[in-house]
Amino acid sequence: MTATKRPRIGFLGTGRIGIRRMQSLLQSGLIKAAALSDPSAEMVDAARALAPEAAVLPDLDALLASDLDGIVIATPSALHAEQSIAALEAGLAVFCQKPLGRTAEEVGAVVAASQKADRLLGVDLSYRHTAGMVKIRELLGQGTLGEVFGVDLVFHNAYGPDKPWFFDKRLSGGGCVMDLGVHMVDLALWALGYPEVVETTGHLFSKGRPIDRDSETVEDYATATMTLASGTVVRLTCSWHLHAGRDAVIEADFYGTAGGASLRNVDGSFFDFRAVHHTGTSSQVLAEPEADWPGGAALDWARKLAQGQRFDPAAHDFTTVSTVLDRIYAR
Structure with a gap:
């Protein structure tokens, strides 16, 4: 070729x-x-x-x-x-x-x-390729946000998967963390330049009840905390079928000593995202919803x-x- x-x-x-x-x-x-x-x-x-x-x-x-x-x-x-x-x-x-x-x-x-x-x-x-995340990564690389000490990641899908194999851990590898959390973990580490993760904890749930993290039951709600070598704390929450009042909640918030930045889905959409740069109580839009980023x-x-x-x-x-x-x- x-x-x-x-x-x-x-x-x-x-x-x-x-x-x-x-x-x-x-x-x-x-x-x-x-x-x-x-x-x-x-x-x-x-x-x-x-x-x-x-x-x-x-x-x-x-x-x-x-x-x-x-x-x-x-x-x-x-x-x-x-x-x-x-x-x-x-x-x-x-x-x-x-x-x-x-x-x-x-x-x-x-x-x-x-x-x-x-x-x-x-x-x-694919979420790396939203215009908003590209802009946020640029801010992080330029040091505009100062020292980033906290990152919050959220992905709630009100519907969940429609194929039976998703609910068999032997076939899927896991539930909402494997399906949705993978996007958000990748997004955060990619944006921050893939720093070392020194500690990871998690809590998994199925139908509202806690399950062991190594359970064969597939989770439909999860929270996890990742601590980076710098001391930065990254928190993840994701789910299927959550009663959140909309189709989806997809958010990535980066908090630094000199500013913050957020990627948020618009009106519950799986495809429309807005990115904003925060300074104190003021916010500036970095990117509006776009077309074929998926x-x-x-x-x-x-x-x-x-x-x-x-x-x-x-x-x-x-x-x-x-x-x-x-x-x-x-x-």
Whole structure:
């Protein structure tokens, strides 16, 4: 593949998330959808409506045997690590839906396979790519907020997942922390430059009752506290099916000695975000709601792939985030 050639991409899994990422990538013009595979005829038909020239193949093995440069994986979580490793070992770049693995061990194995194969690895941690978080990260990097001592992260989804495997910890790796918390932990660590996390505590609940952190029961409400080497305290709260009076509550607040910054969803939306810089009792808007940011992580991966980029050492950050989740689950 040359730096000027559009990468030929295969799509494994074209359900709700998979087809959205396909649509974003096709609209960008960065890639060519060469092949797709999904066990559902309905999902295949929906994908072919977007990419009528793409070959419809029966499974991953068939995709790997095709003339592809990369693959987008949007399958159930239990399959992510194994499928990603298989694709990397076959010489393909990989973009995978989160979580990349159910444990830090699984994630580390995928990152190691990416490094060994010298192939690009991306994960759909999309909230980094909101205009608001980009602005907040710039403030943090410039030292505008002073010394950051506190971070509050919230992600409540009033509906929760609609697939049974999400509620089987052997298949999902965990509940709302694995599904929603992964985004917020990544967001905070990415914004702060991936500082060392020296202590992690957590409290998990199922249907309003506390459960052991290493329980086989999947949590639907969780709180966790992460203490960084600097002494900064990061607090996470996330849930499914919470009575919060709106579809979603998604917030990231950064508090420093010289100012604060907040990313908040607007009117309960899963997609519309506003970012604000606080100084004392005054606030200045940094960014208003935008259009297609959910595809940002996929587009970033596709641009790098089109430019010929191979293994990116930043992939080790995926393992760092997964290690924090392991600690929340007392693994």
